[in-house]
Amino acid sequence: MGKQGQTELNRYQLDKAIKKYHDNMCKYMRMKDELDSLTVGASTAAYGIEATMPKAVGGNSDPVHAHVQIRASREVRINKIKNELIVVQNLIDKVYGDIEQEVLYWLLEGLPFRWIGAKLNMSHTSVQRIRERILxxxxxxMNPK
Known part of the structure; x- marks a missing residue:
């Protein structure tokens, strides 16, 4: 762990995190909304003679427990995506220069190099070089020496 709780990333991992930023943000918001809107639809344990019948071996037959496990594993996935987003967000203000900030903005929106180049009146290879400077x-x- 680096400063401010940042995870140490290498160049490839940081580049991948920037490329996936837009998709991860959309996925995070969708998953968070879904998790918040879920209601416990599981039924309670049976009463009467059904409660005394033998249960299946090997798994928990309690539907509420199963729902809680599913919800917990979903929260783990959501937190993993959130941490990846936070790493990139903590580094955004470290990018200086108008053209670099503009290219970073469009990269974080998930747009391709050619589109960014056309929008900024430059070639896609220039956009790639600027991305390298951003990285x-x-x-x-992240790793001051």
Missing amino acids: DMMLFH
Whole structure:
């Protein structure tokens, strides 16, 4: 762990996190909304003669317990996505320069190099070079030597 609880990432992992940022943000918001809107639809244990019958071996037959386990595993996935988003968000303010900030904004929106280049009147290879500078700035602030 680095400063401010940041996870140490290498260049490839940081580049991948930036590329997946938009998709992860959409996925995080969707999953969070779904989890918040879920209601416990599981029924309670049976009463009467059904309660005294033998239960299946090997698993928990309590539907509420199963629902809680599903919910907990979903929360683990949500927190993993959240942590990846936070790492990128903590490094955004470390990027300086108008063109670098503009390219980073469009990259975080999930747009391709050619679209960004056309929007900013430059070639897609120039956008790739600027992305490399952005990664250098972010990595420098993540791993100052």
